[in-house]
Amino acid sequence: MTETTLSTQVLIIGGGATGTGLARDLALRGVACILVEKQDINAGASGGNHGLLHSGARYIASDPHSARECREEGALLKRLAPQCVEDTGGYFVAVPGDDEAYIADFAERCAASGVAAEAVDPKDALEQEPCLSPDAIAVFAVEDATIDPFMLSLDNLAQARSLGAKALLHHKVLGFDKRKGRFESVRLRDFHSGADVRIHAEQIVNASGAWAGEVAAMAGAHIDMVYSQGSLVISQSRLGQRVINRLRKAADADILVPAGTVSIFGTTSKRIDAPDNCRPTTAEIDAMLDDGMAMVPQLSSTRYIRAYAGVRPLVRSGTGSDDRAVSRGFSLLDHENHGLDNFITITGGKLTTYRLMAEKTADLVCRRLGNTEPCRTATDPLPASSQAQYTEPGLTPKLWFKKNDPGDLLLCECEMVSTSVFNEIAGSLTHNGHQPGLREIGQRSRVGKGPCQGSFCSLRMAAHMYDQGMLKDGEGIDELKDFLNERWRGMQPLLWGPAVAQAELQEALHCGLLGLETEETLKT
Amino acid sequence: MQPNNTPSYDIMIIGAGMAGMAAALFAARKGLSVAQAGLTGETLYASGLFDLYGVAHGSSGAFIDNPWQGLQALRQTHPDHPFCKVAPEQIHEGLAVLTGFLETAGLSYRGYADRNARLITPVGTIKRTFRVPATMWAGAAALEEKTPCLIVDIQGLRGFSAAQIVGTLKPSWPQLRAATIALPWEERLGPKYAELMARTLAAEGPRSELADAFRPHLKTAQAVGLPAILGIHDTDTIHRDFERLLGVPVFEIPTMPPAISGTRLKEAFDTHMPQQGVKTFYHHRVHTAVRQANGQFVLEVGRSQPEETLVANNVLLATGRFLGKGLEAQREGIRESLFDLPVSQPENRSCWHRKTFLDPQGHAINLAGLEVDRSFRPLNEAGRPVFDNLYAAGSILAHQDWIRTKSGTGLAVATAHGAVEALTGGQAGR
Numbered sequence: 001m002t003e004t005t006l007s008t009q010v011l012i013i014g015g016g017a018t019g020t021g022l023a024r025d026l027a028l029r030g031v032a033c034i035l036v037e038k039q040d041i042n043a044g045a046s047g048g049n050h051g052l053l054h055s056g057a058r059y060i061a062s063d064p065h066s067a068r069e070c071r072e073e074g075a076l077l078k079r080l081a082p083q084c085v086e087d088t089g090g091y092f093v094a095v096p097g098d099d100e101a102y103i104a105d106f107a108e109r110c111a112a113s114g115v116a117a118e119a120v121d122p123k124d125a126l127e128q129e130p131c132l133s134p135d136a137i138a139v140f141a142v143e144d145a146t147i148d149p150f151m152l153s154l155d156n157l158a159q160a161r162s163l164g165a166k167a168l169l170h171h172k173v174l175g176f177d178k179r180k181g182r183f184e185s186v187r188l189r190d191f192h193s194g195a196d197v198r199i200h201a202e203q204i205v206n207a208s209g210a211w212a213g214e215v216a217a218m219a220g221a222h223i224d225m226v227y228s229q230g231s232l233v234i235s236q237s238r239l240g241q242r243v244i245n246r247l248r249k250a251a252d253a254d255i256l257v258p259a260g261t262v263s264i265f266g267t268t269s270k271r272i273d274a275p276d277n278c279r280p281t282t283a284e285i286d287a288m289l290d291d292g293m294a295m296v297p298q299l300s301s302t303r304y305i306r307a308y309a310g311v312r313p314l315v316r317s318g319t320g321s322d323d324r325a326v327s328r329g330f331s332l333l334d335h336e337n338h339g340l341d342n343f344i345t346i347t348g349g350k351l352t353t354y355r356l357m358a359e360k361t362a363d364l365v366c367r368r369l370g371n372t373e374p375c376r377t378a379t380d381p382l383p384a385s386s387q388a389q390y391t392e393p394g395l396t397p398k399l400w401f402k403k404n405d406p407g408d409l410l411l412c413e414c415e416m417v418s419t420s421v422f423n424e425i426a427g428s429l430t431h432n433g434h435q436p437g438l439r440e441i442g443q444r445s446r447v448g449k450g451p452c453q454g455s456f457c458s459l460r461m462a463a464h465m466y467d468q469g470m471l472k473d474g475e476g477i478d479e480l481k482d483f484l485n486e487r488w489r490g491m492q493p494l495l496w497g498p499a500v501a502q503a504e505l506q507e508a509l510h511c512g513l514l515g516l517e518t519e520e521t522l523k524t
Numbered sequence: 525m526q527p528n529n530t531p532s533y534d535i536m537i538i539g540a541g542m543a544g545m546a547a548a549l550f551a552a553r554k555g556l557s558v559a560q561a562g563l564t565g566e567t568l569y570a571s572g573l574f575d576l577y578g579v580a581h582g583s584s585g586a587f588i589d590n591p592w593q594g595l596q597a598l599r600q601t602h603p604d605h606p607f608c609k610v611a612p613e614q615i616h617e618g619l620a621v622l623t624g625f626l627e628t629a630g631l632s633y634r635g636y637a638d639r640n641a642r643l644i645t646p647v648g649t650i651k652r653t654f655r656v657p658a659t660m661w662a663g664a665a666a667l668e669e670k671t672p673c674l675i676v677d678i679q680g681l682r683g684f685s686a687a688q689i690v691g692t693l694k695p696s697w698p699q700l701r702a703a704t705i706a707l708p709w710e711e712r713l714g715p716k717y718a719e720l721m722a723r724t725l726a727a728e729g730p731r732s733e734l735a736d737a738f739r740p741h742l743k744t745a746q747a748v749g750l751p752a753i754l755g756i757h758d759t760d761t762i763h764r765d766f767e768r769l770l771g772v773p774v775f776e777i778p779t780m781p782p783a784i785s786g787t788r789l790k791e792a793f794d795t796h797m798p799q800q801g802v803k804t805f806y807h808h809r810v811h812t813a814v815r816q817a818n819g820q821f822v823l824e825v826g827r828s829q830p831e832e833t834l835v836a837n838n839v840l841l842a843t844g845r846f847l848g849k850g851l852e853a854q855r856e857g858i859r860e861s862l863f864d865l866p867v868s869q870p871e872n873r874s875c876w877h878r879k880t881f882l883d884p885q886g887h888a889i890n891l892a893g894l895e896v897d898r899s900f901r902p903l904n905e906a907g908r909p910v911f912d913n914l915y916a917a918g919s920i921l922a923h924q925d926w927i928r929t930k931s932g933t934g935l936a937v938a939t940a941h942g943a944v945e946a947l948t949g950g951q952a953g954r
Binding site: 279411456462471477511516518 | 691
């Protein structure tokens, strides 16, 4: 098997918000880099979070330093990446039974951290947000906003690429090669082709989030990680205009975040033993909804279309059983105490502060490279790329109606994603050297994110892909099975009420008629 | 107290799916006065194929070639399975009555006496089934013999790609070839729907035009497969005519929903069931059902509101599962919707479904449902019939997984036959 060899200045391991943000920052400073990712962009916590741009008010008691960082970074992102942000504002809401002392100290603590918080009469708040409990006893208005993490990472990566950076998806690190005390190269495997790749780099940055411990171990460095899973649910329709937070010391089931035409409620804090074992459970969801109903009663009756979970990468600093007490601040490790001078780990943190994490990492990397260019990510706007535009809810229906082309058939009817949009995304993937599969296209659009959760559109898409030559032989069967199993992960914990009838129809179609579970072939 | 002129029936069948239809047919044949109410919505999703027993129940998942042998083995391994409460002769007779009825409605069925047929699906997988519409039957022989075949798809008909079917099957069926045609009578662009095409093909002119469009692609093909569009009513005539025009056997391949196979069945039932002597209330639901002290049931049926009242000496519940609304899955547990009968079910919601959709072990929720005695009467917690004149049939029954064992219509027919036999105890109606 031939091995491809590549060379660069900086190898970035991990394609989440931190990795893509770092690629952009370095590219803007004129540093050549290659980003490698073992799955697809945002496969980890960057793809499994609340989509919340924190005002910081949530952390004023537990972590005032983080609170300040969130406030500053949030303001920056609203200004520099407006295409990714919906400036919804937020409320903090207390209901009977919540800690009165916490409510009393709230305004002062916010002021101390420089976080804006204005008291609101609960009656006025209820008029503004009818989904709130009529029993609310205290409300504060804050500067929360929401952010689309896919669009964010894809836009960062797009600009990085336009400046010369490269990205290799579905490439997994196998090992590091040392020579004279430095890492000379990193060996990877391309999962799609099975080929081996070797990348020579002056500096290597481990930005693999929850997998930072695994990657560092391969490099001979030990990091003590704690894996805390957070589960979230997506409601079929948007509940509330603003972000709604529980006004109490940070706990589970605290936050309801609007996301275009839907809302996201969560979250939990469940210790798991490995980042790959992340999946939402019925127990977490039941507990979360039972708790959240006190703040937003509609949570008990609304229909949910998807559940998902992300793993928070937490570096253990002290001991303690409460994962929320492990600092949500980030960890930038230079590993010099491990005798390594060209391997850095950046992990922990939160989505809101990704840019700052990337800046600090880039500063360290550039110091070592002798590059003195200043960081530009706090001043230069993030250009909107076309890479992620189709993740925006409601966009493709608008475009389709405007286009008014009856020949442009809809492949996903729930979210109205047309053939031309599908082809555009597939073309873009191919252009960037990635395989266009159902999951990849699902990631970059709203295909399969509506009520049918991919039951019908998966079949239309697969047929279309064969007609276009994007699939051949028996590849379609694997694509369908893969896509359906992936959608199921998010459906299964939410199966009650009408969703169970939908699941029955789906099974009758895919198993009853199509026999996807039996794998019967002509030879059997 | 109901008024004197409230209509009264020997049996009220609740449910208009396959089990309800089969039960109505069997009861009418026995001379009973029969009323039937139900929503036929879910029938629209039917593939038109009548499965009996294609995959072994339980964890082996072995493919079944001879369903009768398979059912015999099932009696040893899973005697609780609803199939084991009827004799094979009853299933034979039930299927014969059902397919005979459909034949008079212009939808003929074919099949082997003792083995399952295999057909291709729109994604190029293999579908095992027992009774096949005549319009699809040539596909079974073509598959067995690996006949040189042309598979045709139609521009604008989404979810059906001849290239997909041929590409997937070619390694073991090398003489398959794919072609695409544009609908000759439809110049406008835009999506094409199976139902519109099927209704258009009822006329001779379009059939001739369509054959003209196919002909250049025929070449050495000895059979032609196309999406299921050969008419809604009288499909036998349309199918034979199309075969005549092309000069080779033609077989339909089922399409994904919205498909016409379900519409065919629904319209056949809507039109011909009243002629069997069944008082039908299709697209009506049963709003209330109350058992009187004298044992009779008083039922209110109507569309969105109760519209009429009936009295019945017996009730047969064939209301289906979650899609049919016979069962409801609340977070706290599964309920039977009309009488609140006890439902056999897993301990709690987290046991209902497996973590993988296509898990070969199947989902435990599929085995939930009504437990019945040998006379198909739902049981209470003490194991006694809830009412001695309340029966149940079809997919609402517990201890079966019709989707995974490929048993949809077979189970509906078998249990409907069993329930009607038990109800009549061999007697004719009054």
